[in-house]
Amino acid sequence: MFLPIHIQMDNRPCLIVGGSLVAARKCMKLLEYGARVTAVAPAFCHDPVWQQAGVTCLCQPYDSSLLAGIFLAIAATDDQQVNASVLADAEKLGVLAQRTDQADAGDFFLPATLRQGTLTVSFGTDGVNPAFSRMLRDQAAARYDEAYSVYGAMTEEIRGSAAWQRLAQQQRKSGLRALSRCSGRALSLIRSGNHAEARELLAAAAGIKAATTTIQPVCLIGAGPGDPGLITVKGAERLQQAEVVLYDGYANPLFLQQYCPDAEHIDVGKHKGGTCRTQAEINDLMLEKAATGAAVVRLKGGDPLMFGRGGEEARLLAKHGIPFEIIPGVTSALAAPTYAGIPVTDREFASSVGFYSMHKKEGELLSDQEWQRMAQGPDTLVLLMGSTVLQEIAGNLIRCGRAPATPVALITKGTHPTQTRYLGTLATIAGLAERHRPERPGLVVVGDVVNVIPAMDWFPCVTISGTEA
Ligand SMILES: C[S@@+](CC[C@H](N)C(=O)[O-])C[C@H]1O[C@@H](n2cnc3c(N)ncnc32)[C@H](O)[C@@H]1O
Structure with missing residues (x-):
C-alpha cells in the first residue's frame, strides 16, 4: 500500500533515466518542488526543462553507478529492460524508484x-x-481557487508575527482552529477583493488583535427535505462560509460534515431526540450568536418559509437591526409527493393544489370554517404536520363534502432511502396508519393525483396499501 506523505525535496538529488517528453514532465515536477535533478539519456527531446538551473543532463546510456547518493529515481525510458534494471539497482541500494511504464510497480508514484x-x-x-x-x-x-493561496499567505503572515510568537502553546492551538473556522468568511472577503478586512478577521480569530465586531447577515437556508442532493448551490456555498450553524431536526445533518465541519453546530431541533428548545430560546441564541460578529446560518428543513417559522425569525432579525438573507429550499410539500410518484397538479387529474399546516399557532386543529374551505377548495390537498391526526383530518374532510373514496397517500421520510407511502382513501387511511404506526416526519396528499402512482413510480420506496377502514 502507498502511504500519502509530503516529503521535503529542497536540494534532494534525484535521477531521471530517459530524455523523452514523459521524462521532461517528471523532471519539471521535481524541479517545482526544489529537487536537484540529474538526467541521463543517449539523447534528449526538445524541451526547455533540460536547460533549467538545477538540472544536469548526461548524454550517455544509463549506468547503475549513477544511483550512488541519489534520493529518488524515475525510470522513464521506452525500453522496458532499462526501466527494470533501474528499479532492481535502486532496490539494492535502498534508493526509492519508480518506472513510468508501470506506475504501480515501483516504490512510489507522483499523484x-x-x-x-x-x-x-x-x-x-x-x-x-x-x-x-x-x-x-x-x-x-x-x-480550490486562487483565494486559498492568499488565505494561506495571510495565515503564514500571522504565524510569523511577533504577536503570535508571544502566545502560549494552548492559545496557538485554539488560534489555528479559529483560523480554520473563519476560513469560509475570509475566503469570500478575499474573493471580493477585501484583503484588509480578511486580514483583520484572521488576526482577530488567531487572537493576536482585538476583534472589531461587524455584524454579518444571518443566512436562513432551506436544507431541502432530506435527500442531500436537494440543497441549492447557493445554500451549500453559504454553509461553507458559516462559523455557527443553528440547525433543526428536519435538516440533513450530513450537510454539516460535508460543508462546514469546523463551524459550531447547534442542534435546535424541536424534534424527538433534539434538545427541545422553544422558539423563544432559538431566537435568543440566534441574536446572541449574530451579535458576536460570527457568520451565522439558520439551517431549516425544506424551505424556510413553508410552515418553517422562517418568516418570524427574519422579522425578529429585522427588528433587532440584524441584516439577513433567505435562501429558499426544496420544500417537502413538493418533493415528498414527487418522490412518491405523485404530481400535485396534472392536466388530467388536478388543476389546483393547496398546502395546509395541521398545526395552528396555539396547537389546536382548524376551525369549522377552515375545514369547509379546505374540503371545498383545491383539487389536491397537501397537509403537513398532520400524520398523527389522520382520524380528525379524514372525518372533517368527509363531513365537509369530500367523498369517502377520495384517494389519500401518507408519505413518511420523503426523499430519504427509507421513504414509505401508505395508500388508502379518506375512509381507510386512519385505520391503516393505526395498524402500521408510521415513522415521522410524514405528510398527507389527498386527491385523485394519488392514483397516478403506478404510472410514475420512479423512486424505490416501501408501499403499504389498505382498503379496510
Ligand atoms: C415544521 S414543518 C416544516 C416544513 C418545511 N419547512 C418544508 O418546507 O418541508 C414539518 C413538517 O414537514 C413535513 N416534512 C418535512 N420533511 C418531510 C419529509 N422528508 N417527508 C415527509 N414530510 C416531511 C412533515 O409534515 C413535518 O411534520
Whole structure:
C-alpha cells in the first residue's frame, strides 16, 4: 500500500533515466518542488526543462553507478529492460524508484496535485488509473481557487508575527482552529477583493488583535427535505462560509460534515431526540450568536418559509437591526409527493393544489370554517404536520363534502432511502396508519393525483396499501 506523505525535496538529488517528453514532465515536477535533478539519456527531446538551473543532463546510456547518493529515481525510458534494471539497482541500494511504464510497480508514484500557495490537494489511485486522478484534480481546481493561496499567505503572515510568537502553546492551538473556522468568511472577503478586512478577521480569530465586531447577515437556508442532493448551490456555498450553524431536526445533518465541519453546530431541533428548545430560546441564541460578529446560518428543513417559522425569525432579525438573507429550499410539500410518484397538479387529474399546516399557532386543529374551505377548495390537498391526526383530518374532510373514496397517500421520510407511502382513501387511511404506526416526519396528499402512482413510480420506496377502514 502507498502511504500519502509530503516529503521535503529542497536540494534532494534525484535521477531521471530517459530524455523523452514523459521524462521532461517528471523532471519539471521535481524541479517545482526544489529537487536537484540529474538526467541521463543517449539523447534528449526538445524541451526547455533540460536547460533549467538545477538540472544536469548526461548524454550517455544509463549506468547503475549513477544511483550512488541519489534520493529518488524515475525510470522513464521506452525500453522496458532499462526501466527494470533501474528499479532492481535502486532496490539494492535502498534508493526509492519508480518506472513510468508501470506506475504501480515501483516504490512510489507522483499523484495528480493541485497547489494553491501552501495548500496541496492531491489525488492518487495507487498508480492504477492516473488519468482518473488527473480528472479529479482538474475538477477540484474550480473549488480550490486562487483565494486559498492568499488565505494561506495571510495565515503564514500571522504565524510569523511577533504577536503570535508571544502566545502560549494552548492559545496557538485554539488560534489555528479559529483560523480554520473563519476560513469560509475570509475566503469570500478575499474573493471580493477585501484583503484588509480578511486580514483583520484572521488576526482577530488567531487572537493576536482585538476583534472589531461587524455584524454579518444571518443566512436562513432551506436544507431541502432530506435527500442531500436537494440543497441549492447557493445554500451549500453559504454553509461553507458559516462559523455557527443553528440547525433543526428536519435538516440533513450530513450537510454539516460535508460543508462546514469546523463551524459550531447547534442542534435546535424541536424534534424527538433534539434538545427541545422553544422558539423563544432559538431566537435568543440566534441574536446572541449574530451579535458576536460570527457568520451565522439558520439551517431549516425544506424551505424556510413553508410552515418553517422562517418568516418570524427574519422579522425578529429585522427588528433587532440584524441584516439577513433567505435562501429558499426544496420544500417537502413538493418533493415528498414527487418522490412518491405523485404530481400535485396534472392536466388530467388536478388543476389546483393547496398546502395546509395541521398545526395552528396555539396547537389546536382548524376551525369549522377552515375545514369547509379546505374540503371545498383545491383539487389536491397537501397537509403537513398532520400524520398523527389522520382520524380528525379524514372525518372533517368527509363531513365537509369530500367523498369517502377520495384517494389519500401518507408519505413518511420523503426523499430519504427509507421513504414509505401508505395508500388508502379518506375512509381507510386512519385505520391503516393505526395498524402500521408510521415513522415521522410524514405528510398527507389527498386527491385523485394519488392514483397516478403506478404510472410514475420512479423512486424505490416501501408501499403499504389498505382498503379496510
Ligand atoms: C415544521 S414543518 C416544516 C416544513 C418545511 N419547512 C418544508 O418546507 O418541508 C414539518 C413538517 O414537514 C413535513 N416534512 C418535512 N420533511 C418531510 C419529509 N422528508 N417527508 C415527509 N414530510 C416531511 C412533515 O409534515 C413535518 O411534520
